[in-house]
Amino acid sequence: MLPAFVGLGLAVLAPVVLLVWLYRTLGVGGLVLGVVLIAVATTAGLRLRRTVVRRRGGRYTPDELARLDDQGLAVAAARILRRDGWRVVDLTVREGRPRLYARDRQGRELDVAFRPVVTSDEDEGMSGPAPLREAGRPRGDRLTRVVVHLGGYSRADVLWASRQGGVHLLDGRQLQRWADGDTLDELGLPG
Structure with a gap:
């Protein structure tokens, strides 16, 4: 409590x-x-605070999304999931790559993986399935796997995902x- 009073005093006294x-x-x-x-x-501080609060609330502009790296994309996805009412567990430490597990109030479960952020030139040449490994949990009927990528997916990726089921x-x-x-339900994702 004392640091808050000291900060308030400095905020008033300094000007x-x-x-x-x-x-x-x-x-x-x-x-x-x-x-x-x-x-x-004051104007600059309020504008910066508004941006930070918006991001923490799970809302991002296209420019902000474009500047994210792999870990930043995982943090953004976790914030967006929390905004939509999901409880999120970060499995990045255990898996080594950004990975999230989420569960909502209806008992639905998400296993969220992230395709690496690459430049558009490298993305054109990439083919094959999106990187999705088992997270060490038994597959349940309610578990939906989602692979998030800033770019687009190739036809081979779409075919691979359709063969995997879920x-x-x-x-x-x-x-x-x-x-x-938009929620994931509005995007038609979780089963």
Whole structure:
């Protein structure tokens, strides 16, 4: 509790001290300059806070998604799942690659894997199935496997997933809809 009071005191005291110092040093012009600086800093801080709160709430813009690496994509997917009411367990440490397990109130389970983030040139040449290994849990009827990728999937990937049963591929377009607020049910993913 004490750090919160100290932070609040500094947040109030620092601008007042700055304004007094600027007024004594530069006069009325310094006071006006100080007020403008405080207004600009407050506006920038509020804008940054709004962005952070939006991301923590599980909403991302297309530009923010495009800048994510493999681990960042897993964090974003976990936040989006939590936004939609799923309880999420990060299996990354156990598996070595980003991996999530999620369960909702209806008892549905998701095994979420991530296809590596690569440049578009490398993505064109990649073929074969999406990397999806067993997570060490017995396969249940309610377990749905989802592979998330920022780009698109090749025809071979789609054929591979259709042969697996219970595997759904979430491409960049669907990922953006999901990050905009659509649920997985609206995207037609979990069985």
